[in-house]
Amino acid sequence: MTIKVSIDASGGDRGIPTTVAAGIKALIAFSDLHLVFVGDKSSIQAEFDKNISAQKHAKRFSIAHASEVVAMCESPSTALRKKKDSSMRVAINLVKDNSVDACVSAGNTGALMAISRFVLKTIKGVDRPAIMGRMPTMNGHTHMLDLGANVDSKPEALLEFAVMGSIAVKYTENIALPTVGLLNIGEEEMKGNDKIKQTAELLKASDLNYVGFVEGDDIYKGTVDLVVCDGFEGNIALKASEGVASMMGHYLKQAFTKNIFTKLIALIATPVLKDFKASLNPGKYNGASLLGLRGVVVKSHGGADVDSFFQAIKEAYLEVQAKITEKITKQVGQQTHE
Incomplete structure (x- = not known):
């Protein structure tokens, strides 16, 4: 089975150069992984063109253009209401549409939680999502x-x-x-x-x-x-x-x-x-899970370097592989009916 993950390529302090390099590293590490990089298309493509290793895996990644970026200092309400074409929002929308299995972002934590909760909703029986690291x-x-x-x-x-x-x-x-x-x-x-x-x-x-x-x-x-x-x-x-x-x-x-x-x-x-x-x-432990949502969302540290952001992608990969969302849904559903 192919595991598909969307990457908020423009999010975080280091942005596209770091997220693209980390993504290429993940593609090399996991042969069944497909990545969708979300952000300014020309900037993302320019990073791929610089990387010789990327050409070997060209069939396993794609780019989804997003015209906006959620700033690290931006309020969650502003990000949710006014930036509907942000790289973060588009990356999460791909999870909702079942185009990908998970999303990884190094962006604003409050905005990521607010947008994820609004777009994906919580699992039935779960009152509040929680961040686990x-x-x-x-x-x-x-x-x-x-x-x-x-x-x-x-x-x-x-x-x-x-x-x-x-x-x-x-x-x-x-x-x-x-x-x-x-x-x-x-x-x-x-x-x-x-x-x-x-x-x-x-x-x-x-x-x-x-x-x-x-x-x-x-x-x-x-x-x-x-x-x-x-x-x-x-x-x-x-x-x-x-x-x-x-x-x-x-x-x-x-x-x-x-x-x-x-x-x-x-x-x-x-x-x-x-x-x-x-x-x-x-960075060795980077990648916090937003548990309780109807989809896998992993938050990377905002200042993550290539190796650290790779760890966040790995966490998303493992959660999809283990079908964590389905297992939580089943467990919570059993408790709800008891």
């Missing part, structure tokens, strides 16, 4: 949701997030029964506010592999496969982890360039430092 841990990575789509979620919504996230992790990571933890200020039963305690009871009564509360540091220890939280806390945790990674890189660079001796040590330690940098590189 991967976070680096000591033993690999974990998944976390919501990362910012919802900032005042009720216990029922958090249970919904857990169900959708568990399905996605199970089938994209091949984990038979993913462990689920609820983010809290402590592991003890008496800790947390009323919303957290009510959510815990719902999770205990569910069929999920719920293991209890997890604290902030547990995210990076990798104690569970899926961390569930409200989008307010999730987004803070995400941005904090990115900040810590940047800070550590800053201080390491400062320490190793202090004088001639530290520079010599840095030279000797280059292989170790490269491994360290790769382990903490946020």
